[in-house]
Amino acid sequence: MASDPKPSFSFLFFLLLSVQPLIFCLSTDAPSPPTVCIVGSGIGGSSVAHFLRHYFHPTPSQPNPPNIIIFERRSVVGGRMATVPIGGETFEAGASILHPKNYHAVNYSKLLGLKVKPPPASEDDDSMSLGFWDGKEFVFKSLEVDSKIPWVQKIVSYYNSLRLFVRYRFSLLKMSSFVESTVDSFLKYYESPETRPVFETVDEMLKWAGLYNLTTRTLQDELVHLKISPLMIDELVTVITRINYGQSVSISGLAGAVSLAGSGGGLWAIEGGNYQMAAGLIKSSNVSLHLNEEIESISYLGEYYELNSTKGNSYSCNVTVVATPLDEVNIQFTPSVSIPARKLQHTHATFVRGILNPAYFGLRSVGEIPELVGTLEDPDIPFSSISVLKQQDENDITYKVFSREPMTDALLGSIFSARLETVRINWGAYPHYKAPEVFAPYILDGQHLYYVNAFENAASTMETSAVAAENIARLILSRYFSEAHPHSSNLKSKSPDAHTLHADL
Numbered sequence: 001m002a003s004d005p006k007p008s009f010s011f012l013f014f015l016l017l018s019v020q021p022l023i024f025c026l027s028t029d030a031p032s033p034p035t036v037c038i039v040g041s042g043i044g045g046s047s048v049a050h051f052l053r054h055y056f057h058p059t060p061s062q063p064n065p066p067n068i069i070i071f072e073r074r075s076v077v078g079g080r081m082a083t084v085p086i087g088g089e090t091f092e093a094g095a096s097i098l099h100p101k102n103y104h105a106v107n108y109s110k111l112l113g114l115k116v117k118p119p120p121a122s123e124d125d126d127s128m129s130l131g132f133w134d135g136k137e138f139v140f141k142s143l144e145v146d147s148k149i150p151w152v153q154k155i156v157s158y159y160n161s162l163r164l165f166v167r168y169r170f171s172l173l174k175m176s177s178f179v180e181s182t183v184d185s186f187l188k189y190y191e192s193p194e195t196r197p198v199f200e201t202v203d204e205m206l207k208w209a210g211l212y213n214l215t216t217r218t219l220q221d222e223l224v225h226l227k228i229s230p231l232m233i234d235e236l237v238t239v240i241t242r243i244n245y246g247q248s249v250s251i252s253g254l255a256g257a258v259s260l261a262g263s264g265g266g267l268w269a270i271e272g273g274n275y276q277m278a279a280g281l282i283k284s285s286n287v288s289l290h291l292n293e294e295i296e297s298i299s300y301l302g303e304y305y306e307l308n309s310t311k312g313n314s315y316s317c318n319v320t321v322v323a324t325p326l327d328e329v330n331i332q333f334t335p336s337v338s339i340p341a342r343k344l345q346h347t348h349a350t351f352v353r354g355i356l357n358p359a360y361f362g363l364r365s366v367g368e369i370p371e372l373v374g375t376l377e378d379p380d381i382p383f384s385s386i387s388v389l390k391q392q393d394e395n396d397i398t399y400k401v402f403s404r405e406p407m408t409d410a411l412l413g414s415i416f417s418a419r420l421e422t423v424r425i426n427w428g429a430y431p432h433y434k435a436p437e438v439f440a441p442y443i444l445d446g447q448h449l450y451y452v453n454a455f456e457n458a459a460s461t462m463e464t465s466a467v468a469a470e471n472i473a474r475l476i477l478s479r480y481f482s483e484a485h486p487h488s489s490n491l492k493s494k495s496p497d498a499h500t501l502h503a504d505l
Helices: 009-028 043-055 103-112 150-168 171-190 202-209 219-225 230-245 253-261 275-284 409-415 452-457 462-479 496-504
Strands: 035-039 067-071 083-086 089-092 130-133 138-141 288-290 295-300 305-309 314-317 319-322 332-334 344-356 372-375 385-393 396-403 416-431 449-451
Touching: 035 043, 035 305, 035 314, 043 067, 043 275, 043 452, 043 462, 083 344, 083 416, 089 385, 089 396, 103 171, 103 275, 103 462, 130 230, 138 150, 150 171, 150 230, 171 202, 171 219, 171 230, 171 253, 171 462, 202 452, 219 230, 219 253, 230 253, 230 372, 230 385, 305 319, 319 452, 319 462, 344 409, 409 416, 416 452, 449 452, 449 462, 452 462
Parallel strands: 035 067, 035 319, 067 288, 130 372, 295 332, 319 449
Antiparallel strands: 083 089, 130 138, 295 305, 305 314, 344 396, 344 416, 372 385, 385 396
16 A cells, blocks of 8 residues: 655755745845935926836836835925915916926826916917006007907907017017027927937036027027017017016026017916926825925935934935925035035015006006006116906906015005005026026936936926926936936836827927
């Protein structure tokens, strides 16, 4: 009779010894997910988180997606995208308009299901009334007709366009061609990741798109070279740069071209506030968000970065991304980092619910004051622009005033005949541009400390921040998460929206 084939004790013992290393390997060799810490929850920081999730592809050395932590010193996300309530309405207090060719923002709005709306009439409406104020009189004031009939408004719009053409002649076409050429060059940043390099410096990123030379000369130099009339530079172009960047035509050519592009048609915004793009990207990217927590020091300790906050908390991060301007924050770096000195251009946005004083402008009635008052470059003019946001009735209108200095009550009292409500916002809005521009590094320490806002010295908008953030995300993936070449398939776009976008381009 055959014996029962039970394994002997010695066989089980040796079997256990043989599989024990395998069990140990399976349980301990899988690397824990790395941690990416992002300082700042604006469009730059939220976009880095989005693109890290979007482009991440597992590799043998990094099979797990990173843990992402975002730190925001304020109580809300959005950075310089923020809203202000006045007169029972909510208005954009910071970055307010988007261009139709801001394709990352277009994609964000579709991805997040955000409702798109046109900005206030004074910011993008062919039928708006427009005036250029030199401090004493309106050197140009468009015709305004009190009619809601569409064909009447269209005729008035054509008439005002004709008046501008008569005043500036073919310089208008030359400026339009300059802006279109710059926008076409910028569109290279939306090309497929398979054919688009990953850039380690802002300089090489700009040179690749053919935009670098525009940062070496002033906007005025560029326009003079194009034989644009001095009258148009002093009036129309100056009005636009003062509204969009709070600065004169001495800004760099690229920032100037971006500013001029922001005065065109088809502009849009997000219903309820543009900050919702950042909030939605953070939510969809599975981020650990720390509000009301300011980072006060970042120290590189060999294998990781230690971030210490004003709350007394300490965080270990494999990769750290600074997505806020370093110009006016007090983060201590160890070892120290070096970036070119620059100052921010502060824009004072004053929201007034009330009624303008026509006598201040030498006019007889409020109805004669244009909906958008732009100003020429004169140090005696105390504001850059005044625009109508909404009119409730004849004596209750909400205005937005841009100025380089705070608007005192005495000054507002002379400009407005009545004020029901006043809200003041002081933004360190964008760099003070000065050609030739010098750029901070994307990689602050040669390791894994990255700086999104280095690109701001080229041009500062919501979209340029998103473009810089996308490059930073790809840079992190190529340098930390993959041994592969930066152009490898791990950076291939995985979303249908991105492919559709590329096809549209």
